[in-house]
Amino acid sequence: RLQAPPPEPTEGGAPQKRKKKKEKEEAGKEAGRSSIKTSSLFKHNPDIPEIHRYTWHQHEKDFCSVCDGPAQRCVCVCVCVCVCVFSVQKQTIPALLSGRDAVVRSQTGSGKTLSYAVPLVQSLQSVQPKVSRSDGPLAVVLVPTRELALQTFHTFQKLLKPFTWIVPGVLMGGEKRKSEKARLRKGINILVSTPGRLVDHIKHTLSIAFSAVRWLILDEADRTLDLGFEKDLTVILNSLNTTGPSRQNVLLSATLSHGVTRLADVCLNAPVNIHVSGPASSDLTTATTVTSDPGPASQSESFAVPEALKQFVVVVPSKIRLVCLAAFILDKCQFSQNNKLIVFVSSCEVVEFLHSLFTSVLSGPSANRRPPLSFLRLHGNMKQEERSEVFQQFSVSASGVLLCTVSVTVVFLQYTPPTAAAEYVHRVGRTARIGGRGSSLLFLTPAETAFITELANHNIRSVH
Numbered sequence: 001r002l003q004a005p006p007p008e009p010t011e012g013g014a015p016q017k018r019k020k021k022k023e024k025e026e027a028g029k030e031a032g033r034s035s036i037k038t039s040s041l042f043k044h045n046p047d048i049p050e051i052h053r054y055t056w057h058q059h060e061k062d063f064c065s066v067c068d069g070p071a072q073r074c075v076c077v078c079v080c081v082c083v084c085v086f087s088v089q090k091q092t093i094p095a096l097l098s099g100r101d102a103v104v105r106s107q108t109g110s111g112k113t114l115s116y117a118v119p120l121v122q123s124l125q126s127v128q129p130k131v132s133r134s135d136g137p138l139a140v141v142l143v144p145t146r147e148l149a150l151q152t153f154h155t156f157q158k159l160l161k162p163f164t165w166i167v168p169g170v171l172m173g174g175e176k177r178k179s180e181k182a183r184l185r186k187g188i189n190i191l192v193s194t195p196g197r198l199v200d201h202i203k204h205t206l207s208i209a210f211s212a213v214r215w216l217i218l219d220e221a222d223r224t225l226d227l228g229f230e231k232d233l234t235v236i237l238n239s240l241n242t243t244g245p246s247r248q249n250v251l252l253s254a255t256l257s258h259g260v261t262r263l264a265d266v267c268l269n270a271p272v273n274i275h276v277s278g279p280a281s282s283d284l285t286t287a288t289t290v291t292s293d294p295g296p297a298s299q300s301e302s303f304a305v306p307e308a309l310k311q312f313v314v315v316v317p318s319k320i321r322l323v324c325l326a327a328f329i330l331d332k333c334q335f336s337q338n339n340k341l342i343v344f345v346s347s348c349e350v351v352e353f354l355h356s357l358f359t360s361v362l363s364g365p366s367a368n369r370r371p372p373l374s375f376l377r378l379h380g381n382m383k384q385e386e387r388s389e390v391f392q393q394f395s396v397s398a399s400g401v402l403l404c405t406v407s408v409t410v411v412f413l414q415y416t417p418p419t420a421a422a423e424y425v426h427r428v429g430r431t432a433r434i435g436g437r438g439s440s441l442l443f444l445t446p447a448e449t450a451f452i453t454e455l456a457n458h459n460i461r462s463v464h
Contacts, residue, residue, distance in 0.1 A: 045317040088276045089115040101271040104252045125163045133187025139215035141192045144224040146172040153192045174384020195232035211243045222253040313442040341401045346416035348379040374400035414442045
């Protein structure tokens with residue numbers, strides 16, 4: 001016999017309670033959704049002005065698989081040796097080997113270091129009898145920053161491997177004076193130094209002597225003057241001029257301001273002027289001009305930036321600039337494992353703040369990203385040992401973000417804009433070096449958009 005279906009549950013039964021509970025939960029969710037509010041951070045922002053785009057069209061070029069430079073600039077020998085000779089080197093090396101003083105003006109990252117390091121080493125290794133440590137400094141190379149001092153010192157170390165009797169050395173702020181004095185007493189033939197630390201040793205170290213100096217190199221002279229080392233340069237030049245034989249002087253600069261021209265007049269004798277105004281290619285007919293006299297500089301001169309550098313600018317209101325920076329870092333690092341970012345900010349305090357924030361938020365446990373983002377910091381308040389360690393770590397790493405107040409595929413991001421076009425040139429020159437690829441991004445607020453016109457006035461027009 002078929003049984004009758006069970007009776008419907010009463011009003012107070014269990015199924016009815018579950019139904020009411022479900023309806024209440026759905027109502028709560030709906031109310032919660034309606035109560036979500038958008039942050040005022042993204043509302044009521046000022047209007048973004050329309051910016052005139054200054055652009056030029058560049059022809060695409062094949063890149064060398066060995067050194068990542070334009071292929072037509074390279075001569076690849078055997079299996080893994082790539083010899084790249086650029087315009088500034090082709091023109092400068094013969095001039096310096098002839099014994100002439102020289103003013104070399106070329107864009108940052110065009111290979112100026114080798115253009116003077118090669119003839120300097122060639123000159124010293126041919127000296128007879130052979131150079132010894134007891135001869136003391138035979139060449140003085142002045143650079144504006146500690147990091148550049150280390151780079152230049154390492155370049156000389158590589159060039160001098162076949163000539164072990166020539167000893168390079170470096171002096172820079174942050175190092176222990178006692179150990180530097182010991183190295184000076186033992187003997188240094190090629191002395192790389194920052195101006196401030198060299199003046200310190202001139203005043204307080206008895207074992208330093210310039211009686212045998214044959215070469216004086218002023219690298220990045222415009223940057224040296226911008227950093228306020230003019231008085232230190234005067235002390236150094238006076239010390240060099242009091243004793244010693246006649247020497248060969250070389251001044252290298254990315255820009256040729258009135259200050260650099262005055263410095264050239266003081267320390268150079270009838271120099272040859274080498275100006276690589278175009279891309280660092282092997283086509284000397286269009287890229288390089290050579291004259292006997294430097295000539296006056298113009299305040300509205302054209303500045304050259306690396307040819308393979310892609311320049312971008314984003315105009316963003318101040319209150320969402322930090323959000324945009326974080327989003328940009330994630331966009332570049334989330335989907336690519338081989339990007340390096342250098343973020344330039346205005347002060348040591350901002351570096352520490354951003355490093356602490358991004359380390360905890362973007363690379364902390366809550367970020368759930370494997371491998372985690374690597375954030376490094378570099379500023380003047382750090383001890384020199386720590387700065388050197390960070391510099392080396394970032395140089396050899398395949399990816400990461402460096403937050404700093406100062407090759408590879410590098411995205412160079414200027415979170416705080418520079419105060420002048422010349423400073424912009426030095427900043428973006430940290431990437432796309434010696435023909436390599438690179439990109440730069442400049443953050444501007446709506447009130448700072450006139451800086452784009454300032455760059456255009458100096459012939460820096462490829463800003464998108």
